[in-house]
Structures are given as C-alpha cells and as structure tokens.
Amino acid sequence: MTPSTETLTAERILEATEEVLRRHGPAKATVVDVARALGVSHGSVYRHFRTKAALREAVTKRWLDRTSASLTDVAAEARDPEARLRDWLAALFTAKRRKAGDDPELFATYLVLTGENVEAVGAHITDLTGQLTRIIRDGADTGAFTATDPATTARAVFHATARFHDPGYAQDWDQPDIEAQFEAVVDLVVRGLRA
Amino acid sequence: MTPSTETLTAERILEATEEVLRRHGPAKATVVDVARALGVSHGSVYRHFRTKAALREAVTKRWLDRTSASLTDVAAEARDPEARLRDWLAALFTAKRRKAGDDPELFATYLVLTGENVEAVGAHITDLTGQLTRIIRDGADTGAFTATDPATTARAVFHATARFHDPGYAQDWDQPDIEAQFEAVVDLVVRGLRA
DNA sequence: CAGCTGACAGATTTCAATATCTGTCAGCTG
DNA sequence: CAGCTGACAGATATTGAAATCTGTCAGCTG
Structure with missing residues (x-):
C-alpha cells in the first residue's frame, strides 16, 4: 500500500x-x-522469487527455522540428559501449543503452507531429530541411557511424542488432560531409554 | 439399479x-x-435412517467395528503379555496398512467419513485402548510390566504408537524403513513398560 | 394398514461465463 | 544499465443461474 x-x-x-x-x-x-x-x-x-511457490516456501522455512532456534539452546546445554530431554520435549510442545492457541487462523495458514512444502518440513524434522540425537548420545555416553544407535532412537522418541508436536494434532491440544497425557508418554519414553 | x-x-x-x-x-x-x-x-x-449424516455414521461404525473385531482375539489370549502387546500392535499396524495400501481411494473415502464422525472414532479408540488396558493389566498382574494405572498407561502406549495406526500418517506407511521405525518405537515402549 | 412413492420447499452443488492471477518480457526510468 | 513497470497469454478463481439433492409428508398400493 x-x-x-x-x-x-x-x-x-x-x-x-x-x-x-x-x-x-x-x-x-x-x-x-x-x-x-x-x-x-x-x-x-x-x-x-522465481515463482509464487518459491515465495511461500521461503516463508515456510523462515517460520520453521524460528521454531527450531528456540530449542537449540536446551539441546546444547551441559546438564543431566534425562532432565534435558524432558525440558526439550516440553519446550517443543509448549512452543507449538502456544502458536496454535494464540492465533488459530495464522496457525491454520501455516498448516496449509507446511502441507505445500513437505521438503522444508522434512529438513525441519531432520534438524529437530538431530537435536534429539545429541541429547540421547550424551545420555548414552554418561551411561544414563541405553542406545546402540542414537539417531534411530532419537527418531523413535520423536515419533512416539508426535501427538504433542505434530500440527495435525493441534485440535487435541486444548483437552483438559492433555498435560497428563504428555506426562504419561514422556514418562514411558524416558523409562524406555534408561539403562 | x-x-x-x-x-x-x-x-x-x-x-x-x-x-x-x-x-x-x-x-x-x-x-x-x-x-x-x-x-x-x-x-x-x-x-x-433419519438423515444422510446418520447413514454415513452407521457405515463408519461398521467399518471401524470390523477393524476392532480382528484384534480382540489377540488381546484376549492367555499368553506372555509382552509378546501379546507386540503382536497386538503389529496386527493393528498391519490391518491399517493393508486397508490403506490395497485400495487407496476407498481408504481416502473412509478418511473423510471418520473426519465427519469424530464421535464414532472416539468410541473406536475407547474400544482399542480398552483392549490395550487388558493386556497391560495382565502384564502388571504377572509382574512383567510396571503400571500403577493400566488405563492411563494404555492410552500412553496408544498415543506413542499413533504414527503406526492413525490414518493421518497413511502417506508414510510405504516408506522403505517404516518397519524399522515401527520396531524402534515398539522396542522403546516395551522397554518403558517392563518392571 | 405398513411400507413405499413421488412431488415439493429449501439447501447445496454444478457449470459456464467472467474476472483475477501467475509468470514473462520488451521497453521505460532514474 | 540495473531495476522496475505494465501489458499480455494462459491458468486459476469467482460468481450467479440452473440443476440436483436433502428431508418431509400426503396419499397410493399390495
């Protein structure tokens, strides 16, 4: 204008x-x-931007990168891996839930954009599982976790907690017991990781 | 005609x-x-049928009930709970994956129907988590599993394995390493359940 | 007379004409 | 002359009129 x-x-x-x-x-x-x-x-x-699709993809990448950036600090800290894993998963859930709750329309918009840009989403997931891998490898090194293949285990943890970060489940994130559901899954996963 | x-x-x-x-x-x-x-x-x-919606709901229920029925046998067997849990989860994944793979168009149709009938889906999920609760309670009774609240734990197991039964993930079910992903998550979950 | 038909009102969908948008590029402008 | 404009062709979206569908019900039929 x-x-x-x-x-x-x-x-x-x-x-x-x-x-x-x-x-x-x-x-x-x-x-x-x-x-x-x-x-x-x-x-x-x-x-x-060569095409409208390229423009939208760039917007999508920016948005996803902003999400990742807020988590890298937690992943990189030098602390008890179990607490760090719990904090990282909680931070991811909180970040996504806030985005969905604060401005549902904008969130719906980004849901469409991520659907259009599967490749960018793939890169984002690779980034996130990379952060998880680091935490789990640290845990394996200190003896807190058992993990023969940290990268595979990280992906399993990511998949097992999908309900609490996959935007497709956003509709469930205002259920009154969602926190309890989150705790139950994280407890199960953490127990599964312990040596 | x-x-x-x-x-x-x-x-x-x-x-x-x-x-x-x-x-x-x-x-x-x-x-x-x-x-x-x-x-x-x-x-x-x-x-x-009073309305078109009621007719579609009845079709949806029939379809969901057919899925549940094929699993009740596994849940009710008198065997090692851990093996039973693994078999039950594998049977659920296999059943869903076959439905999605055999006739993708029909599966897409039922995906729309389940989206229209959230209530029927809720009942179906209650049914499935009920079956899981039985297996986990048996495991807690025999001392194979630790679970103070089998129903909550069952729901956590259901959520943690959502990637392998939620139709929203059907697009991922033909990835070459999907079986390995499934094994990794089930191993993680089963380890988390063990006493 | 229990079960079915088919005409009907209002809601929804389809379709084709019209308008807008995407992507290109020759030429303008500072 | 680097960067921008605006006209253009083909693709996509919007619109409103016509067609079809949903749900009801008075009356037909076996």
Whole structure:
C-alpha cells in the first residue's frame, strides 16, 4: 500500500508476504497483494522469487527455522540428559501449543503452507531429530541411557511424542488432560531409554 | 439399479451405501444414488435412517467395528503379555496398512467419513485402548510390566504408537524403513513398560 | 394398514461465463 | 544499465443461474 524509498529486498518481500498471509489467509493471498502492500508492481516480486511457490516456501522455512532456534539452546546445554530431554520435549510442545492457541487462523495458514512444502518440513524434522540425537548420545555416553544407535532412537522418541508436536494434532491440544497425557508418554519414553 | 423383491432392511441399505461410496467417493455419493442402487425411492431410505449424516455414521461404525473385531482375539489370549502387546500392535499396524495400501481411494473415502464422525472414532479408540488396558493389566498382574494405572498407561502406549495406526500418517506407511521405525518405537515402549 | 412413492420447499452443488492471477518480457526510468 | 513497470497469454478463481439433492409428508398400493 505505502510506497517506500527503501530498496526492495527478499527480506522485505518475505515480511510483506507474512502480513498478507495473516490478513487474507493462504487461499486468497496473491503475489499481486504482496506487491501492492510494498507499493511495487508484481513483476518486481518475481525478480526476487522465481515463482509464487518459491515465495511461500521461503516463508515456510523462515517460520520453521524460528521454531527450531528456540530449542537449540536446551539441546546444547551441559546438564543431566534425562532432565534435558524432558525440558526439550516440553519446550517443543509448549512452543507449538502456544502458536496454535494464540492465533488459530495464522496457525491454520501455516498448516496449509507446511502441507505445500513437505521438503522444508522434512529438513525441519531432520534438524529437530538431530537435536534429539545429541541429547540421547550424551545420555548414552554418561551411561544414563541405553542406545546402540542414537539417531534411530532419537527418531523413535520423536515419533512416539508426535501427538504433542505434530500440527495435525493441534485440535487435541486444548483437552483438559492433555498435560497428563504428555506426562504419561514422556514418562514411558524416558523409562524406555534408561539403562 | 436392480429392483428386488427382498424386504428393504438397514443392512441392505448399508451394503448399498458402501458400494455407492466405493463407486462415487464421499463427495458425490448421494442418498438418491443409494436408493437407485436398491431400486427404491429415496424416501424409503429415510424410513431407516433419519438423515444422510446418520447413514454415513452407521457405515463408519461398521467399518471401524470390523477393524476392532480382528484384534480382540489377540488381546484376549492367555499368553506372555509382552509378546501379546507386540503382536497386538503389529496386527493393528498391519490391518491399517493393508486397508490403506490395497485400495487407496476407498481408504481416502473412509478418511473423510471418520473426519465427519469424530464421535464414532472416539468410541473406536475407547474400544482399542480398552483392549490395550487388558493386556497391560495382565502384564502388571504377572509382574512383567510396571503400571500403577493400566488405563492411563494404555492410552500412553496408544498415543506413542499413533504414527503406526492413525490414518493421518497413511502417506508414510510405504516408506522403505517404516518397519524399522515401527520396531524402534515398539522396542522403546516395551522397554518403558517392563518392571 | 405398513411400507413405499413421488412431488415439493429449501439447501447445496454444478457449470459456464467472467474476472483475477501467475509468470514473462520488451521497453521505460532514474 | 540495473531495476522496475505494465501489458499480455494462459491458468486459476469467482460468481450467479440452473440443476440436483436433502428431508418431509400426503396419499397410493399390495
């Protein structure tokens, strides 16, 4: 809407795209809308992103990366691996649940985007299971956990806790006993890891 | 299509409805189609089912009950609870995976139906976790498992293995290493249950 | 007269015409 | 002349009128 003297960068386009997605939703957000929000012609947007799909993918990646970043600290700490694993899983659940609860419409939008960008989601999951692998390997090293193949075990832990981070289950995250369900699964998984 | 001299029963209507759903898919299957398939007027169908939604719900329940029935035997056997649990989970996974793989279109149809009938799905899940509770309680009684609250533990096991029975994950069930993923999660869960 | 039919009102879906969008590119502009 | 514009072709989405469907019920039929 507002023309600007600032140079048009990929970054500014991504911010405008997020805003347009927030306003119009994934079905109605168009490249023309993004250009209008930036006060440029839509041809200029295509100078920075080859296709609309590429633009949406970039937005999706940014969003997923922001989620991962908030967890890396927990994964990297030098503490008791069991407590670290519990904290990491709780942090992941809390982060996802907050995103889903705070702005359900925006969350639904990102649910559509992740559905469109399976590859980006795959990279995100690889990142997350990598963080888990680190915690589990540390646990195996200190003797707290049994794990012949930390990477495989990490993926099993990730799959076993899917109910509490997979956006497809977001509808269940406001059940009154969801915390108890989370505790029960984490307890089961942690017991399964112990040496 | 073919008129019949047989009396019109709920059973016959349900069979015809399954056939119509198979043929036309969930979006295009109409009550008029079902009536046509039975050679009656659609008014007659409404004599047995108050609404189209009720008819679809009945079809959904039948389908879910057929799945449950194939597992009750495994749950009720008098054998080593750990082996029984592994067999039960494997049987559930195999049954779902076969349904998804054999006729993907029909499976997609039932995915829509289960989405429409959350209540029926809830009853189905209650049934399945009930079967799991029995196995786990047996394990706790024989001393093979630790479980202060078998029902809660059963639900945790069900949630932890969701990737291998929740139809939402059907798209992942033809990954080459899906069996290894299943083994890893089941091993983790079984270790978590052991006393 | 129990069970079925078929006409009907209102809701939903389909379809085709119209409008908008995506992606390209020749040419304009600072 | 690097970066942007705006017109354009083909693809996609929107719209509103017509067709079909859902659910009801008075009356037919065996």
